[in-house]
Amino acid sequence: MxxxxxxxxxxxxxxxxxxxLMRPRTAVFAMMAAVLLSGCSETRFLASSAKKVSxxxxxxxxxxxxxxxxxxxxxxxxxxxxxxxxxxxxxxxxxxxxxxxxxxxxxxxxxxxxxxxxxxxxxxxxxxxxxxxxxxxxxxxxxxxxxxxxxxxxxxxxxxxxxxxxxxxxxxxxxxxxxxxxxxxxxxxxxxxxxxxxPIKSGGMQKPMVSxxxxxxxxxxxxxxxxxxxxxxxxxxxxxxxxxxxxxxxxxxxxxxxxxPTRMYIQAGAFSRFENANRVKAKLSGVGDVEVSQVLVNGRDFFRVRVGPLQNVNAADQILNDVINAGYPSAKIIVEKGKG
Missing domain, CATH: 2.40.40.10 (RlpA-like domain)
Known part of the structure; x- marks a missing residue:
């Protein structure tokens, strides 16, 4: 942390x-001589090893x-x-x-x-x-x-x-x-x-295109x-x-x-049933101003529970910690367009 x-x-x-790993220069030459006698796969290994040693x-x-x-x-x-x-x-x-x-x-x-x-x-x-x-x-x-x-x-x-x-x-x-x-x-x-x-091919590499x-x-x-x-x-x-x-x-x-202008809230969760959202609201009533609002997400109705709006990041951090300690570890800070 x-x-x-x-x-x-x-x-x-x-x-x-x-x-x-550091290798003596003589070991590098010996390795190169041995690998040059082999095929394409060994050639690729040589290039990689030489790059690391150099x-x-x-x-x-x-x-x-x-x-x-x-x-x-x-x-x-x-x-x-x-x-x-x-x-x-x-x-x-x-x-x-x-x-x-x-x-x-x-x-x-x-x-x-x-x-x-x-x-x-x-x-x-x-x-x-x-x-x-x-x-x-x-x-x-x-x-x-x-x-x-x-x-x-x-x-x-x-x-x-x-x-x-x-x-x-x-x-x-x-x-x-x-x-x-x-x-x-x-x-x-x-x-x-x-x-x-x-296999490794000779020739220059194409230069990156800028867009x-x-x-x-x-x-x-x-x-x-x-x-x-x-x-x-x-x-x-x-x-x-x-x-x-x-x-x-x-x-x-x-x-x-x-x-x-933007404003901040702590969102404790979003629920498909109003009864569940209302229970969360009651449980968080001592944390601050809690509201339940209905929203449409991907064609489905949800009821989200939020605390706020909050004036600054320090206040949001404190309320977020309180909501998490109340049993909602997935709570998060939401920033949205609005007054304040």
Whole structure:
């Protein structure tokens, strides 16, 4: 568990780094001479071994979804949800994990734009919009986390700087996956793995193609009148630990949108029967102002139980903790358009 300079405690699971083996130079020459007498599979082994011995960075990082896991009594279910959209609170992490492997085997660089998410496929591309200042940025998700209740995304330090919330530690955000770009990223990595066993061919590699697109304003915000979203800065070019000419280029431009008011609630749950929702409301009556509202989700009626609205993140964290202790470990902070 870490406590960021300004943020809340964040839990993260890291893969241990394997130490590289050092071999004497004479052993390398002997190995090369022996392997050159063999066929294609041995040729591939030679190239890989020579790269490790010489100290050149080996290609790493892979596509991963992962199995369900449990943290602090809450189950998380990673999945290929290419329609994912969520609002909530983002935090950031940096120095203590800098240079260490991410959950999918890449190397975490706090000075690049990347992020940790509990369930999205790794890697994937998402657009993160700071609902407090309108800044919006495409982010590469390549790690798991945050595991602190009340947070939906852990940005790298650089990402938090560019979105304007490094000093305050948290921000109200909207996170939405970029479906086409994420699918292209998945396919590029899967194809790369499938081609690992192909014989090595000579010739230069194709240079990556650079592409960009204009994105509409996120829900809950309207673009400034008579002007397209304004590019205010450029994030550092995203560097990955793998090389693939088929991989989509990350759009590193920062766009700014007009800001709309938001408000926060603690959602204890959503129930298909009003009686169940009403019982939860009664149980939480001592926590704060509790309301039951009816919503239509995928053609079905649900009754959601919420506490609030709440004025700030500190208040939301306190109420969230109270709701969890009352027996609702899956409770979460919801940010939505509205007054306050």
């Amino acid at each position: 870490i406590f960021g300079q300004y943020g809340k405690p964040t839990f993260e699971t890291k893969v241990p780094v394997m130490k590289k 100290g050149a960075p080996a290609i790493s990082g892979h596509y991963k979804v992962g199995n369900p896991y449990q943290i602090q009594g809450v189950w998380y279910y990673p999945s290929e949800d290419f329609d994912y959209v969520e609002t909530g609170i983002a935090s950031w992490y940096g120095p203590k994990f800098h240079g260490k492997p991410t959950a999918n085997g890449e190397v975490f660089d706090m000075n690049q734009v990347n992020a940790a998410h509990r369930t999205l496929p790794l890697p994937s591309l998402v657009r993160v919009t700071n609902l407090e200042n309108g800044r919006s940025l495409v982010v590469r998700v390549n790690d798991r986390g945050p595991f602190a209740h009340g947070r939906i995304l852990d940005m790298s330090k650089r990402g938090a700087q560019l979105l304007g919330y490094e000093k305050q530690g948290t921000a109200r955000v909207k996170v939405e996956i970029l479906k086409e770009q994420s699918l292209a990223l998945k396919n590029s990595l899967v194809n790369q793995v499938a081609g690992k066993n192909a 960009a697109q204009n994105l509409s304003a996120p829900n809950g915000a309207q673009a400034a009148p008579q002007a397209a979203p304004t590019q205010t800065a450029m994030a550092p070019q995203q560097q990955s630990s793998w090389s693939n000419p088929q991989a989509p280029k990350q759009d590193t431009s920062i766009k700014t949108y007009a800001v709309a």
